[in-house]
Amino acid sequence: MKKIICLITAAVLALTALTGCAKNDTERKELPQTISQEEWADKKQFVELSTGIRMAYVEMGNPEGPALILQHGMTDNSRSWSLAAPYFAEAGYHVYLPDLRGMGKSDAPDGYYTPVTYATDMEAFFDAMHIEKATLVGHSLGSYTVQCFSVMFPERCEKIVLVSSLPMKEYQNAVLIPAYQTYVEPLAEDGHPSDAFMDSWYATTLHEEEYADVFDTFLANMKKEAQALSKKAWKNIMLGMGAVDMTDLYSQIDHSIPVLVLHGDADTMALTQYQDELLEIFAVDENSYRNYEGIGHNIQFEMPRRCAGDILTWLDTGSLPK
Numbered sequence: 333m334k335k336i337i338c339l340i341t342a343a344v345l346a347l348t349a350l351t352g353c354a355k356n357d358t359e360r361k362e363l364p365q366t367i368s369q370e371e372w373a374d375k376k377q378f379v380e381l382s383t384g385i386r387m388a389y390v391e392m393g394n395p396e397g398p399a400l401i402l403q404h405g406m407t408d409n410s411r412s413w414s415l416a417a418p419y420f421a422e423a424g425y426h427v428y429l430p431d432l433r434g435m436g437k438s439d440a441p442d443g444y445y446t447p448v449t450y451a452t453d454m455e456a457f458f459d460a461m462h463i464e465k466a467t468l469v470g471h472s473l474g475s476y477t478v479q480c481f482s483v484m485f486p487e488r489c490e491k492i493v494l495v496s497s498l499p500m501k502e503y504q505n506a507v508l509i510p511a512y513q514t515y516v517e518p519l520a521e522d523g524h525p526s527d528a529f530m531d532s533w534y535a536t537t538l539h540e541e542e543y544a545d546v547f548d549t550f551l552a553n554m555k556k557e558a559q560a561l562s563k564k565a566w567k568n569i570m571l572g573m574g575a576v577d578m579t580d581l582y583s584q585i586d587h588s589i590p591v592l593v594l595h596g597d598a599d600t601m602a603l604t605q606y607q608d609e610l611l612e613i614f615a616v617d618e619n620s621y622r623n624y625e626g627i628g629h630n631i632q633f634e635m636p637r638r639c640a641g642d643i644l645t646w647l648d649t650g651s652l653p654k
Contacts, residue, residue, distance in 0.1 A: 361395040363426075366418045369549045372411050373557075376437050381456035388437035389430040389457070390414075393421030398490070399466035400425040401454070403474030405496070405630075407533070407558040407569055409436025412471060415543060415550060416632045419640035428466075430457060432477065436557065440565045444572030447473075447500065451480035458488055469493040469643065471632060472601065473573060476500055483578070486586035493592045493643055496602045496629050499609050500578040507601055512570045519563045530555045536628065539635045551633070582613050592620045592646045594639065596627030619651040 367375050367390065376388045390410045393400075400420055404412035410429035420427045431438040433453050434445050454477060458466070467490045470478035475497035482489050498504060515529045525533070534555050538547045561569075591614040595607050604623070611621055622642060624631065632639045645653045 363392050363395055363421070365392065365421045367392065367414065369411075369414065369546055369553060372414055372553070373437070376410070376431070378437075379457070379460045381453060381460055383453050383456045385433055385439040385441060385453065387430055387433070387439070387453065387457060389428055390417075391426075391428055392417055393427040394424045395426055397424045397426040399428065399463045401428045401430070401463075401466050401468050403430065403432065403454075403468065403470040403477055404435070405472030405474055406573065407435060407561060407566065408471075408473075408554065409557055411436075411550070411554060411557065412630075413469075413632055415546070415636035416640040419637065419644060423644050425467075428457075428461065428463075430454070432474070434565045434569050435561065440562065440568070442564075443568060444575055445568050446572045446575045447476040447480040448484070448576055449572070450477040451484050454481050455485050455488070458485075464488070465490050467491045467493070467647065469495065470497070471495040472497070472629065473569075476573070476576075479578065480576070482586070482589055483581050483584050486589060489586075489589045491590045491592070491647060493594070493646075494610070494614075495594045495631055495639070496596065496599055497593065497610060498602045498606050499582075499613055500576060502574050502577055503603070503606055504601065505574040508570050508573055512567070516563060516566045516570065521563060523563055524559050524561075525566065527559075530559050533558070534630075536630045536633045538633075539627065540637055543636060585614065587615045590620070590650065591616050592643065592652075594622050594624070594631055594642065596624045596629065596631055596634075598626055599629045601629045620646065622652050 375390050378386050378388055380386050402413040402417060404410060409431045413429055417427055417429060432450050434440040465488050468478045468481060475494040478492050478494060479500055482492050515525055534551060593611060593616050595602060597604055627634055642652055
């Protein structure tokens with residue numbers, strides 16, 4: 333009898349432990365729909381990747397919803413999409429916003445960070461987070477990561493969105509190399525880019541007045557967080573960007589993956605003259621391309637609501653709103 337009582341007690345304790353674990357899992361999966369600019373950095377979580385880095389990320393939206401990954405641009409971090417992210421969260425997506433290698437709070441190891449490096453990290457992130465397939469949205473450098481990822485791991489792409497992008501044929505080096513040589517290379521090893529350079533690097537005009545109350549705080553944090561990166565990190569990011577030419581690899585594109593391209597005609601980095609080539613490479617038709625008049629490089633900064641709304645409409649219908 334004593335033995336039976338002990339067995340029953342052990343079973344009850346085990347069931348209680350399992351119930352507690354389930355409850356904790358449920359609690360862990362309760363995700364925010366919105367995050368303030370003041371809270372953003374503190375909402376970052378961390379995951380160890382098989383590529384050897386610890387990656388920071390923010391998670392929002394519906395934990396049971398389809399996975400959507402928002403990737404930021406050069407020297408930015410997940411905050412880059414913070415104004416637009418709530419729209420995707422409220423639409424029912426499980427939104428992931430990673431800090432790419434060398435940026436934000438993610439590890440910054442030695443060596444140039446190429447788009448292939450970022451894409452390989454992203455596949456490791458999929459594995460670590462148990463994401464089988466996702467829609468990937470990339471801005472600027474993040475769009476190069478998405479391009480590489482779609483060629484390297486097409487089976488894991490639901491749809492892809494390229495924001496302020498170019499064909500990966502070293503076109504960006506005409507801007508990046510002089511900027512590096514002028515503003516970063518002369519710095520002391522423990523130095524950081526000047527305030528004047530950061531103002532130029534993040535020159536952005538807001539086009540949606542509903543964000544006027546938070547935009548200055550948003551942009552000030554973007555500048556501060558990028559300026560805090562080490563000289564080595566800036567070098568690895570900027571010079572690594574030009575180390576991959578995908579001319580030959582574009583023949584491997586899986587054209588069954590739907591692609592949306594968003595571009596601003598006032599963009600001085602992802603120039604308008606290369607957009608037709610990008611559309612041809614990814615077989616993008618007129619229903620999946622928008623060139624915003626008077627908008628610059630940071631589309632999701634300048635008009636978060638419209639940027640997110642256009643992406644969501646396209647994800648739902650396969651066409652941009654008229």
